[in-house]
Amino acid sequence: MGRKRQLLLLCDYPIEGAATVREHIDGLIENSRHHIRRLSIRGRIPQQVDLARFDGVIVHYSLMADMDSLLTPSIISRLSGYNGVKAVFVQDEHRNVCQRITALQGMASNLLFTCVPAEEIEKVYPDEALPGIRKVNVLTGYTSIQLARRQTPDFDARPIDIGYRARKLPFWLGRLGQEKAMIGDFIASQEDAYDLQCDISMAEHDRIYGSKWVDFLSSCKATLGAESGASVFDWDGSIERSVKSHLLKAPYTTFDDIEKLYLKGEDGKVGNGQISPRVFEAAALRTLMILYPGEYSGILVPWHHYVPLEKDHSNIDEVMAVLRNKAQAQQIIEAAWHDIACNPAYTMKAFVEEFDTLIDNSAGEHAPMKVGYQDSEWTGLVRVEPNVVLSRFSQAIWVRVHRTVFRTLDRLLGPATVTKFKHRLRQLKTACEKTIDSH
Numbered sequence: 001m002g003r004k005r006q007l008l009l010l011c012d013y014p015i016e017g018a019a020t021v022r023e024h025i026d027g028l029i030e031n032s033r034h035h036i037r038r039l040s041i042r043g044r045i046p047q048q049v050d051l052a053r054f055d056g057v058i059v060h061y062s063l064m065a066d067m068d069s070l071l072t073p074s075i076i077s078r079l080s081g082y083n084g085v086k087a088v089f090v091q092d093e094h095r096n097v098c099q100r101i102t103a104l105q106g107m108a109s110n111l112l113f114t115c116v117p118a119e120e121i122e123k124v125y126p127d128e129a130l131p132g133i134r135k136v137n138v139l140t141g142y143t144s145i146q147l148a149r150r151q152t153p154d155f156d157a158r159p160i161d162i163g164y165r166a167r168k169l170p171f172w173l174g175r176l177g178q179e180k181a182m183i184g185d186f187i188a189s190q191e192d193a194y195d196l197q198c199d200i201s202m203a204e205h206d207r208i209y210g211s212k213w214v215d216f217l218s219s220c221k222a223t224l225g226a227e228s229g230a231s232v233f234d235w236d237g238s239i240e241r242s243v244k245s246h247l248l249k250a251p252y253t254t255f256d257d258i259e260k261l262y263l264k265g266e267d268g269k270v271g272n273g274q275i276s277p278r279v280f281e282a283a284a285l286r287t288l289m290i291l292y293p294g295e296y297s298g299i300l301v302p303w304h305h306y307v308p309l310e311k312d313h314s315n316i317d318e319v320m321a322v323l324r325n326k327a328q329a330q331q332i333i334e335a336a337w338h339d340i341a342c343n344p345a346y347t348m349k350a351f352v353e354e355f356d357t358l359i360d361n362s363a364g365e366h367a368p369m370k371v372g373y374q375d376s377e378w379t380g381l382v383r384v385e386p387n388v389v390l391s392r393f394s395q396a397i398w399v400r401v402h403r404t405v406f407r408t409l410d411r412l413l414g415p416a417t418v419t420k421f422k423h424r425l426r427q428l429k430t431a432c433e434k435t436i437d438s439h
Contacts, residue, residue: 005034005363006372008051011060012070013040019210020141020277021062024089024348027142028058031352034359037378044074048381051078053370055363056085059107064090067099076106085362087111087355091140093124094173094230094272096237101129110362113138113355115229117297120271124233136358139297140228141277142348148284148341152218155286155326155333162187162290162323163199163220165208171258172243174232174267178255179292179311183224186313187290194320200224217281222288222307222323227273227296232266239266275299284341286333290319299346305336 009028014021029036036058039049051057057079063071079086086109090100093116104112104125111134116124118137125135164184169177181202188200199220208216217223234240242262247253259267275297282289289306302308307322309315322328344350373381 005055005359006053007032007034007036007056007058007359008049008054009036009038009058009060010045010063010075011038011040012042012062012065013038014062024141025060025062027348028352028355031349033356035372037373039382041075042070043072045078046382050370051082051084053372054084055372056087056359057082059086059088059109061089061091064088064100064103065092067096067103071103073106076103079107085110085359087113087359087362089113089138091115092230094233095240097124097233097235099236101125104130104133109133111136111358115140115274117271117274117295123270134358134362136354138351139346140274141280142351143280143341143343143346144284145342145344145347147214147281148337150214150218150285152286155221155288155330158219158221159197160199160220161196162222162224163216164201164224165206165213165216166202166224167204168202169230170240170243171247171255172232172234172240172262173230174263175255175259176227176229176231176273179226182311183226183290183292183309187224190316190320214281214285217287218285220287221329222290223278223282224290224309225276225278225282226292227294228276228278229272229274231268231270231272232263233270233272239263271295280341280346283336286337288323288329288333289336290323299340300336303332305332305340307332 009025011025012021013025025038029038034055037054039045041063045051059071059079063075086107088104088107088109088111090112093100093114109130110132112125112130113136114121114125115138121135121137125133164187166180166184168181171178184200184202187196188198190196191198199216232239239262243258246258246261273294273296279289279291279296279300283305290309291300291306292311293302293308300306307319309319322332340346
């Protein structure tokens with residue numbers, strides 16, 4: 001075990017929305033044996049922060065998500081001249097791949113933690129473009145042993161047969177992105193035929209968060225799902241731009257038509273099916289999983305951990321028979337709970353142990369830092385700057401608008417009109433944030 005190192009975690013710590021990002025950031029800090037100081041920024045690293053007083057800098061995926069207003073050239077420039085370890089986390093890697101590679105090159109990164117399956121990493125992040133950087137496959141989320149210990153209702157006592165929430169994702173994400181809604185739409189259409197009590201929705205106004213989501217999932221005998229990720233990698237953003245432009249002119253175009261026009265030869269070029277955090281939650285809460293077959297990061301075994309529903313739905317009778325057979329359903333539920341939810345290998349703690357070791361191995365190749373910051377000195381040094389306050393205020397307003405206004409518009413106007421409105425509003429939001437960050 002190496003010495004306790006001083007690490008700086010650069011992130012965009014969210015104050016609103018789903019807790020996934022906050023939990024990932026907090027999990028790194030709480031589970032690491034190193035001393036990680038969190039610095040939430042937007043657009044720039046405060047000049048008073050001396051990077052040389054850290055053994056390493058971690059760039060979180062919350063910054064990598066927006067390389068126009070969050071991970072700016074100013075930040076990349078500061079990091080390029082820094083001589084310590086530079087570790088970068090990335091997610092949602094299907095978008096703007098070339099821009100991301102350019103940023104990684106500019107920062108002279110040492111470690112890249114990617115959700116792209118190990119056998120596909122070279123296709124997305126080739127050694128020729130990123131020589132000398134170590135690339136490590138990680139999960140999109142982790143199991144919670146605490147959640148797995150929660151008392152949950154018995155299978156028969158759950159009032160909902162099948163409960164599910166998902167979003168109808170943009171067409172430019174490819175067929176894998178559409179499967180999340182496809183499985184929900186199909187099962188909802190079978191509610192009467194199989195005398196099911198379902199609570200299934202893909203509408204924004206029906207989203208459930210936090211403890212209410214845990215309660216909802218605990219009230220369901222079964223839930224649905226598909227692999228996480230996108231099956232189209234948009235290297236320069238051109239596919240997204242083309243599809244958006246098409247749909248603004250012809251909003252009722254089907255996915256099949258969009259696929260023929262813009263995704264041919266691109267969909268499935270990179271295998272990107274991953275296990276979702278929702279799988280860990282369902283396993284922990286002893287909710288039967290009915291999923292489209294897939295790789296699921298090599299973790300799930302069909303008919304052992306979940307009930308596979310073929311993508312052409314040809315085995316629906318077989319799937320429904322399992323749902324109606326408590327003994328068979330319970331066997332699958334318990335296997336998922338024991339093998340997945342309670343498995344220490346799939347916890348954040350286990351990953352951070354690996355992370356700490358990688359940091360130690362990489363830090364040995366770099367010059368030692370100056371004396372690190374003391375707690376009192378760091379607290380007095382780092383303040384919330386006006387541009388960050390304004391930017392976060394903008395972010396909070398955006399989330400609240402999304403949750404309230406869009407819920408009403410979705411009901412009244414329909415998805416096609418709402419899509420146009422969202423597109424225009426996002427353009428306005430981006431313009432406002434750039435104006436704020438420039439002051």
